[in-house]
Amino acid sequence: MQAQAAPILDYSKRGQSEWVDSLDRACAEWGCFQLINHNLDSDLCASVLSAMQSFFALPLEAKLDIERTADNPWGFYDRELTKNVRDWKQIFDIGPGSAEGPFAETSTPWPMQLGKFQATMEAYYEVAEVLALQLLTDIGSRLSLPASALKRDFGVGHSSFLRLNYYPQCEAPEEHLGISHHTDAGALTVLLQDAQPGLQFWHGGDWHTVKAEPDALTINIGDIVQVWSNDRYRAPLHRVLTNKFQSRYSAPFFLNPTYDTVYAPLLSALNGEPPRYRSINWREFRAGRAAGDYADLGDEVQISDFRY
Numbered sequence: 001m002q003a004q005a006a007p008i009l010d011y012s013k014r015g016q017s018e019w020v021d022s023l024d025r026a027c028a029e030w031g032c033f034q035l036i037n038h039n040l041d042s043d044l045c046a047s048v049l050s051a052m053q054s055f056f057a058l059p060l061e062a063k064l065d066i067e068r069t070a071d072n073p074w075g076f077y078d079r080e081l082t083k084n085v086r087d088w089k090q091i092f093d094i095g096p097g098s099a100e101g102p103f104a105e106t107s108t109p110w111p112m113q114l115g116k117f118q119a120t121m122e123a124y125y126e127v128a129e130v131l132a133l134q135l136l137t138d139i140g141s142r143l144s145l146p147a148s149a150l151k152r153d154f155g156v157g158h159s160s161f162l163r164l165n166y167y168p169q170c171e172a173p174e175e176h177l178g179i180s181h182h183t184d185a186g187a188l189t190v191l192l193q194d195a196q197p198g199l200q201f202w203h204g205g206d207w208h209t210v211k212a213e214p215d216a217l218t219i220n221i222g223d224i225v226q227v228w229s230n231d232r233y234r235a236p237l238h239r240v241l242t243n244k245f246q247s248r249y250s251a252p253f254f255l256n257p258t259y260d261t262v263y264a265p266l267l268s269a270l271n272g273e274p275p276r277y278r279s280i281n282w283r284e285f286r287a288g289r290a291a292g293d294y295a296d297l298g299d300e301v302q303i304s305d306f307r308y
């Protein structure tokens, strides 16, 4: 067990002068932090976790009835690949209420046999999105990211989604990972998890297990913020271990922009250094990443492919 753990930030300090400094430090040193005293209702968070348990306990055929497809990315899936390795997990992806771009015509196929599931997830999606945007606004303020750009790129037509992860018990945990090491491709991730540890972040040459802080959310930045910051902030590598005795549930909300969004190092973040990345279009990046979720297509697209 490592002594060092990801920083803990207190959301009730938002608005105080040290708040943005603590975000800046956490993003520069770890790329992730635990958020306490956040404003997501604890009953709603508990309802999300219990609705997830009910959903994943359904018979496999019922879940396969609402399986995602190449045309509709929302729904159930149990064969996802990360880094071309099959993850030891089942997922259910919940898309935005309305979107533009390649999936504009799609909607989430809800498990109708679970009465409150849809309403619970829609309510949680809404508040997680607000929190994610507030955090991104504060992180962006240190990078002098114009608020108008955030509004445009993460407003109408955004491609954010809520993922429900279920990691079943695994007979041979040393042979399987819940999710192989990866960075999140979007801007920022707000993660709700149950009390079972499993998530690890790479920091200082070692894997660090996130301790289950009661009522904390785990926040990490994604590739987009890394690119904006010209590498001052690093999207953290993370992975999930499996467990022989316990299953685990987690729900990441991925804050993603509209498909037309083009991102590049912000002029205001260069500090006299040359930009380290070419411009990246979210539609093309996502398309390359999502294709790799279904089939082993060789190396997955990475932001390092866009480095000068």
Ligand SMILES: O=C(O)CCC(=O)C(=O)O
Binding pocket: 163, 165, 179, 184, 191, 193, 198, 199, 238, 239, 240, 249, 250, 251, 252
């Ligand atoms: O389950 C977790 O704690 C993390 C999940 C994750 O990294 C992901 O879904 O991208």
Ligand SMILES: [Fe+2]
Binding pocket: 182, 183, 184, 238
């Ligand atoms: Fe992730």
